[in-house]
Amino acid sequence: MFRTLRLPVLSALAITAATLLAPGATPVAHADGPGVGAPWVVSVGDSYISGEAGRWAGSSNSDSNRADATGSTTYYDNASGTGEAIDRCHRSKSAEIKIGGGINSLNLACSGAKTATVSGSPFKPGLDFYSGSEGVGQARALQTFATTHNVKMVVVSIGGNDFNFADVVQSCVTDFLTSPSWWPDYCKDDSSVTANFTSGNISTVKTRIAGALVNIRTAMRNAGYADSSWTMLVQTYPSPVPNGSGFRYSQSGYTRQSTGGCGFWNADADWANGTALPTINNTVTGAITQGGITNAKVLNLANTFNGRRLCESGVGLYEEVGVANWTSSNAVDKTEWVNQIRTVSTCCSSSPYYIQESLHPNYWGQLAVRSCVRQAYNGGTPKGGICTRTGTGLLNGEPRMTLQ
Numbered sequence: 399m400f401r402t403l404r405l406p407v408l409s410a411l412a413i414t415a416a417t418l419l420a421p422g423a424t425p426v427a428h429a430d431g432p433g434v435g436a437p438w439v440v441s442v443g444d445s446y447i448s449g450e451a452g453r454w455a456g457s458s459n460s461d462s463n464r465a466d467a468t469g470s471t472t473y474y475d476n477a478s479g480t481g482e483a484i485d486r487c488h489r490s491k492s493a494e495i496k497i498g499g500g501i502n503s504l505n506l507a508c509s510g511a512k513t514a515t516v517s518g519s520p521f522k523p524g525l526d527f528y529s530g531s532e533g534v535g536q537a538r539a540l541q542t543f544a545t546t547h548n549v550k551m552v553v554v555s556i557g558g559n560d561f562n563f564a565d566v567v568q569s570c571v572t573d574f575l576t577s578p579s580w581w582p583d584y585c586k587d588d589s590s591v592t593a594n595f596t597s598g599n600i601s602t603v604k605t606r607i608a609g610a611l612v613n614i615r616t617a618m619r620n621a622g623y624a625d626s627s628w629t630m631l632v633q634t635y636p637s638p639v640p641n642g643s644g645f646r647y648s649q650s651g652y653t654r655q656s657t658g659g660c661g662f663w664n665a666d667a668d669w670a671n672g673t674a675l676p677t678i679n680n681t682v683t684g685a686i687t688q689g690g691i692t693n694a695k696v697l698n699l700a701n702t703f704n705g706r707r708l709c710e711s712g713v714g715l716y717e718e719v720g721v722a723n724w725t726s727s728n729a730v731d732k733t734e735w736v737n738q739i740r741t742v743s744t745c746c747s748s749s750p751y752y753i754q755e756s757l758h759p760n761y762w763g764q765l766a767v768r769s770c771v772r773q774a775y776n777g778g779t780p781k782g783g784i785c786t787r788t789g790t791g792l793l794n795g796e797p798r799m800t801l802q
Contacts, residue, residue: 441494453467453760519532544617557635561681702763721733730791
């Protein structure tokens, strides 16, 4: 059942009831809902907002414990804290939506999510109203929650998987590992990669994203919210690797992947930052206009990790930079904020890593974005802006970030 009474009506009823009550009588209880009760922020979308890779604060090839900030239960988000509500959604304890400061948060995002739900196993809820035996879509889940909670801001990250982000990365790493430096095979001109960035596919994906954003708006309307009473904060995607000239490992040989976990040719890294990333981000922001979303703000993350990206010069593995572990005072400034790209040989059966954690914001990265999400919430008057690293060390346990 949807809440249909508006806030002024509820307020008037509450005042009347209080006036008529005899001294010492208990006021009539009511459920929280649109405009009523403690404020909430909610995240919906994919792995770049669910908290994927949030367990790892930097990387070490010698001892994973040096970078293990939140432990093996980091993705446990069910009611009892004993496992995941949805397998492999990887909603981590360090997820950006947990801004604190008296503001409650709910993480509905799921690693691997696209605009539309993918049913079966593994179940990946999209930003739609799907309902089945495996679960419900994120828009439906949001609608149900918002009906009985006072949701003030919904943060969205979606679109990367509709561009087949994971497959593109796999193609780039495979090409790096299977061709020599004197005759490199670039992924930027592979037909399987370029097919994702044709004008036709860009238009198709933009329409999907616009539809997903409309679904979120519809969910909130169905829950009883006017568009002006809440804000949709749509975030773009960050650059995870530097341009070719910024890598600390040579592209000659295989050290770039075997040690750094960043197997991109220079030319492919330049293409990723100069073409692929801007195309994806422009599609995301363009979808806001196409969907007619009038209460949206943009959180621009494109350059948020610059200077702390995977394999970037100036940072390194714990053993490379002489830092003991993630609790060391200078760890946040000396180690990477993006997780290594893992292959079957460097993960899974004999290690605590997941392949799906590859190339995602790690613990430091999650907390950095969290700072900007808190600034975007802006005490209940949300705003957009560019999230930038503006200092060293930690402030209240988070990297020093500014939303400009």
